[in-house]
Amino acid sequence: VKRFRFDDDVAFAPREKLLDGVTVAPLSRSISEGSPVQAAVFRVAPGGRIARHPATYAQILAVLDGSGKVSGAGGVDEQIAAGEAVFWPAGEEHDTKTDTGLTALIIEGDGLEPFSRQL
Amino acid sequence: VKRFRFDDDVAFAPREKLLDGVTVAPLSRSISEGSPVQAAVFRVAPGGRIARHPATYAQILAVLDGSGKVSGAGGVDEQIAAGEAVFWPAGEEHDTKTDTGLTALIIEGDGLEPFSRQL
Numbered sequence: 001v002k003r004f005r006f007d008d009d010v011a012f013a014p015r016e017k018l019l020d021g022v023t024v025a026p027l028s029r030s031i032s033e034g035s036p037v038q039a040a041v042f043r044v045a046p047g048g049r050i051a052r053h054p055a056t057y058a059q060i061l062a063v064l065d066g067s068g069k070v071s072g073a074g075g076v077d078e079q080i081a082a083g084e085a086v087f088w089p090a091g092e093e094h095d096t097k098t099d100t101g102l103t104a105l106i107i108e109g110d111g112l113e114p115f116s117r118q119l
Numbered sequence: 120v121k122r123f124r125f126d127d128d129v130a131f132a133p134r135e136k137l138l139d140g141v142t143v144a145p146l147s148r149s150i151s152e153g154s155p156v157q158a159a160v161f162r163v164a165p166g167g168r169i170a171r172h173p174a175t176y177a178q179i180l181a182v183l184d185g186s187g188k189v190s191g192a193g194g195v196d197e198q199i200a201a202g203e204a205v206f207w208p209a210g211e212e213h214d215t216k217t218d219t220g221l222t223a224l225i226i227e228g229d230g231l232e233p234f235s236r237q238l
Contacts, residue, residue: 001189001190001191001192001193001205001206001207001211002205002206002233003197003199003203003204003205003206004203004204004205004206004233004234004235005202005203005204006181006202006203006204006234007201007202008202010236026234027179027181027204027224027226027233027234028179028226028231028232028233028234029232029233029235033232034230034232035230035231036155036156036228036229036230036231037155037156037226037228037231039158039179039226040234041181060146060147060158062125062146062160064183070120071120072120073120074120078122080122082126083124083125083126083127084122084123084124084125084126085122085123085124085125085146086121086122087120087122087123088120092120094120105146105224107146107147107156107158107226109155109156110155111153111154111155112147112154112155112156113147113148113152113153113154114123114146114147114148115123115125115145115146115147115148115159116123116148117129
């Protein structure tokens with residue numbers, strides 16, 4: 001058993017043009033380090049954003065706290081709030097922004113697919 | 120872009136002896152459906168537990184809300200609270216319990232490794 005933290009005190013602010021007002025606290029190792037997927041908690045400050053770009057890998061974004069807006073290839077903003085998730089396949093242009101702040105889990109990796117309820 | 124929910128209203132209570140007072144809201148497809156990892160939000164009610172068993176896959180448990188106790192192979196309970204995570208390699212005996220309730224993200228899959236800070 002190993003323990004680690006992912007609270008805001010240990011998060012870092014990547015120097016990355018796409019990220020505006022965003023801190024990142026990784027949960028897993030990165031894909032570049034050999035992990036099958038990479039998972040991290042992203043905290044977006046009020047007025048912050050993850051700017052529009054194509055998804056590098058298939059990606060699930062799950063809003064844990066707060067609310068904001070997401071869009072996909074169509075570029076239409078849709079409200080999203082805690083308890084709601086979004087999936088973008090690899091290559092889909094997308095963005096995430098918030099007026100009031102949000103915390104989201106992002107999991108991404110080849111072959112990742114969102115949960116869909118069995119009918 | 121696809122949207123889905125993982126709030127408590129859509130979570131289900133698996134009929135599984137190891138789970139006592141636990142609901143599950145999946146984020147990804149399961150490994151049995153071909154996903155490289157499986158991720159889900161587990162909500163453990165006050166007094167509930169995920170009983171002792173060996174980890175099927177390498178597993179990260181990240182506490183999103185509330186607090187509880189976890190143990191690994193040594194069987195020693197350690198306090199864990201929101202913002203803290205634990206990693207168990209495949210096969211390690213472990214358990215999770217809570218007096219006051221907790222919500223945790225669980226990600227598991229072959230080859231998964233916890234984040235460790237670059238020194």
